[in-house]
Structure formats: structure tokens, C-alpha cells
Amino acid sequence: MSLFKNDTIVALASAPLAAGVGVIRVSGSKALNHVQKLFSKEIIKHRYMYYGTLKGSNGMVLDEVMVVYFKGPNSFTGEDVVEINCHGGLAVIDSILCELKSLENCRHAEPGEFTRRAFMNDKLDLTAAEGIADLVAAETEEQRRQALSHVQGELAVKFESWRERIMHLLAHTEAAIDFPDEELDVLQAAGIQEKIKLLVNDLQEAIETNAGERLRDGFKVAILGKPNAGKSSLTNLLTGKETAIVSEIAGTTRDVIDSHLNIKGYPVILSDTAGIRDTDDVIEKEGVGRAKKKADEADFSILVIDPADFSQEDLQLINLLKSDRGCIVFSRADKFNQLVEFNIFNNTVELSIDNQMVKYKNKEFKYLHLNLTQNNSLSSILELLANMIGKLFGKAQTGARISRERHRQSILDTCKHLNRGHGLFEEVNSFSLSELLAQDLRDAAHSIGQVTGKTDTEDVLDLVFSSFCIGK
Numbered sequence: 001m002s003l004f005k006n007d008t009i010v011a012l013a014s015a016p017l018a019a020g021v022g023v024i025r026v027s028g029s030k031a032l033n034h035v036q037k038l039f040s041k042e043i044i045k046h047r048y049m050y051y052g053t054l055k056g057s058n059g060m061v062l063d064e065v066m067v068v069y070f071k072g073p074n075s076f077t078g079e080d081v082v083e084i085n086c087h088g089g090l091a092v093i094d095s096i097l098c099e100l101k102s103l104e105n106c107r108h109a110e111p112g113e114f115t116r117r118a119f120m121n122d123k124l125d126l127t128a129a130e131g132i133a134d135l136v137a138a139e140t141e142e143q144r145r146q147a148l149s150h151v152q153g154e155l156a157v158k159f160e161s162w163r164e165r166i167m168h169l170l171a172h173t174e175a176a177i178d179f180p181d182e183e184l185d186v187l188q189a190a191g192i193q194e195k196i197k198l199l200v201n202d203l204q205e206a207i208e209t210n211a212g213e214r215l216r217d218g219f220k221v222a223i224l225g226k227p228n229a230g231k232s233s234l235t236n237l238l239t240g241k242e243t244a245i246v247s248e249i250a251g252t253t254r255d256v257i258d259s260h261l262n263i264k265g266y267p268v269i270l271s272d273t274a275g276i277r278d279t280d281d282v283i284e285k286e287g288v289g290r291a292k293k294k295a296d297e298a299d300f301s302i303l304v305i306d307p308a309d310f311s312q313e314d315l316q317l318i319n320l321l322k323s324d325r326g327c328i329v330f331s332r333a334d335k336f337n338q339l340v341e342f343n344i345f346n347n348t349v350e351l352s353i354d355n356q357m358v359k360y361k362n363k364e365f366k367y368l369h370l371n372l373t374q375n376n377s378l379s380s381i382l383e384l385l386a387n388m389i390g391k392l393f394g395k396a397q398t399g400a401r402i403s404r405e406r407h408r409q410s411i412l413d414t415c416k417h418l419n420r421g422h423g424l425f426e427e428v429n430s431f432s433l434s435e436l437l438a439q440d441l442r443d444a445a446h447s448i449g450q451v452t453g454k455t456d457t458e459d460v461l462d463l464v465f466s467s468f469c470i471g472k
């Protein structure tokens, strides 16, 4: 993105809808001058709200507005900023934007340009900038919390502490360069090799779970089972509407149907799938293939079983479930209220009624037995899902979580450089050990620094800010 830093930029900061109030943001050295030209009152004090009218160049009143001036560097972007609270009609907003853009060196902001200027002026780091984008997009309570913690710098603190550890190692290593005859002793005395190993362990632990990314993008839950088991009935129960067609004809659902849910603050992408069975029908076969793929990609799977129709195929499906990442819902509790009476498990599966656990081949899964056609089954399945998802998130490391592929990639790159440095110690007669190690550590510091923007490169900035919308 080519940016003219001296331009004053302007854009609607609120949503482009007909609304009670719209907020137009102006940032740059001419922000105050420009708004003052149109505004009826003299703006004297900073952080003070003025009520007045805005007039166009032809003298026509555009709107009655409230104006606040934030003097740089005490503003969002770090530059002079003026915010205009106008009526939120699209024509009102257009007319004000047009007038402002007709003034000298004033243009429409690029997507993310306000936040990018804030970054350039050291008002925030890249993780906080991403946090702002996530906060704007947050739809559930847990997403809001995570995004806010990033805006408040928790993730930056974490990445900075890793970078500082690398810089510390680098300082020792560079000191050893001056003692070529004793460099190994100097490095060993400082415990550099062990410290590298510890750091790599910490970094790997941070990317072990993808809880932060899941929280941002949605937790994937797949509903699986044989045809007619009751998968679509369960989907409709969870979504609270007729999301999928339910019928007594086996093979009703042919494709994957995704719905977005908010389960106790966690964003969930629920996938109803085609009943899994051997079939010659080409379309159904494709659906079965997609169902299996969904199950494989899912963070959590719910296997629906009709206890009256229990068969070898159900055992194969139980086999597909991953420990801690799956549960079983037996349907038709209204027709079969005692699972054990039917000896459906053929002694291959243990059923613990007290704990509501199904045990099969050393794996255990929580189960429920429900009437999926009844709304009052909803609370128990919601509770079970919320518990399971909560547990998976709880397993994640404490503190701020990494939330993007970009963060994960930089940790992987950092580990690669650190591991290479660590390996140098194993090379007998390693030539210029400290010089080579110093280079690996510099590379590692560069990789980890990219996350907060400490070692900014233009393409990283473009990548981060291109996902923003205009006005942010």
C-alpha cells in the first residue's frame, strides 16, 4: 500500500448504515484546519465537544453536528484527529465526506489506514491492531474478551518476553565472539544451549492448542451418524429453527449444512452431515465423503445413534471419534427409555449408566439419551457441549492466546532458527560457533519480532492492515 503520510485522511468510522448517529474521523496535520473551515463554532479546546452546524463551500448547511478535537499525539492515530458526530443518514455522511475531500491534501482513508498510522506513531503494536479488528468483529462474549486482552497488550507482552529472552541469549553469544579460543566455555558457562531448549519448549507449548485461533474463527462441531439416526433433528434443536430437512427417509441430508451458533460465549460452526453408509448413489456417495472429511477436520464430533438400529457401522463410527473430542447422542429416548434393555452393544461396548459414559476400545465418551424431536432436550445437549468446549479451551495455556496463523507461523520460524542454533553445539569442532549462533539468534529475534511489529517489514504490515475495513 503506498501511503502519503502527509495527507489528511477522512472516512466514516461507524457502520455505513442509515443510523441515528454517524461518526466521521479526520486525521492528519490539517484535520483541525479543515473541519474548522466548515464548522460554525471556533474549536478552541481539545477533548471538548462542540455543538454547531457544518456548512459546505456554497454556504449551504450540511448538518447539525457535534465535533471533538484530539490534539496529537493524544489521539487514536497519534496525529491531530477530529471526530464529527453527525446524523447517520447516508446522504448526510456523503455530503460531509465530499466537502472534506475537496480540501487541500485531504483524501479518503485506505482500509485500516487510521490503525496503521496509530502503529506508525507507536500508539499500538501489531497484535493490538489485530485485536481492534477482532474486537470490531467479535460476536460472542469469549471472542470479545480475547480481542480486548490483545488490544490491551497482553499478547504483545508475551511475544516481547520471548524476544527479550532471545536478545539476552544473543548478548551472551556476541560477547563470546571476542573470545574465539574459549567461546564454547563462555557459552556453556552462561547455559546458552539449555536456555535455547527451554525457550523452544515454551514456544511449542504456546502453539500446542489452537484455542485462540478457534475462538476467533469458530469452533468446528460436526454431527455424524448413520442415515436416519436423528442428526438433522439435533441440528434443528441446536439452531432453534428448521435449518435442515428432517424426514423418515434414510439419506435425506445429502450435503454438509453449516450453521453459526453462540454456545455460552463460544462461537461454534455446527455441521450437519449426510448419513454415513455404503451407497451406490453418486450424489449420496459424495455427501458421505464430505461427511467423513468434516468429521476429520472438526474440533469436536457428536455421533448420533438410533439405539434401535445399532449395528457394526455404529461401532466403526465410534472408532472415528477422538478421545476428549467427541460425544454420543442416542436418539429416540421417547421410544426406548432404557438403553441397557436392548442389549444393543453386543458386549463390545461398555455402557456406564451412572456416569453416562460409553467405553469402547480404551476410549471413553460422554453420552446422552434424548428425544431429539423435543425442545426440552436442548438444555442437556447445550450443557454438555459448553462443558466439552470449555474444557478444550481451558487446556490452553494461561494468559493471552495466539489467535492467528501469522502468529503461529512466526513461532514455528523462530523455533526453526533456535533449533538450528541449538544443533551447532552438537557439531564437533564447530567453526566460529558463536558467530554462527549469533546469526541464528538474530534470525529468531527477527521472526518473533514480526508478530508485534518490532522488526517490521512492509509486506507484514500490508498483510495485517489489508484485513481492516475503511474507517478503522
Ligand SMILES: Nc1nc2c(ncn2[C@@H]2O[C@H](COP(=O)(O)OP(=O)(O)OP(=O)(O)O)[C@@H](O)[C@H]2O)c(=O)[nH]1
Residues within 6 Å of the ligand: 225, 226, 227, 228, 229, 230, 231, 232, 233, 234, 245, 246, 247, 248, 249, 250, 251, 252, 253, 254, 273, 274, 275, 276, 331, 332, 333, 334, 335, 370, 371, 372, 373
Ligand atoms: N420419536 C423420535 N423420532 C426421532 C428422534 N430423532 C429423530 N427422529 C425421527 O427420525 C427421522 C429421521 O430424522 P433425521 O433428523 O432426518 O435423521 P438424519 O440423521 O438427519 O437422517 P439423514 O439426513 O437421512 O442421514 C425423522 O422422522 C425424525 O422425526 C427422536 O428422538 N424421537
Ligand SMILES: [Mg+2]
Residues within 6 Å of the ligand: 231, 232, 233, 244, 245, 246, 252, 253, 273, 275
Ligand atoms: Mg439429515
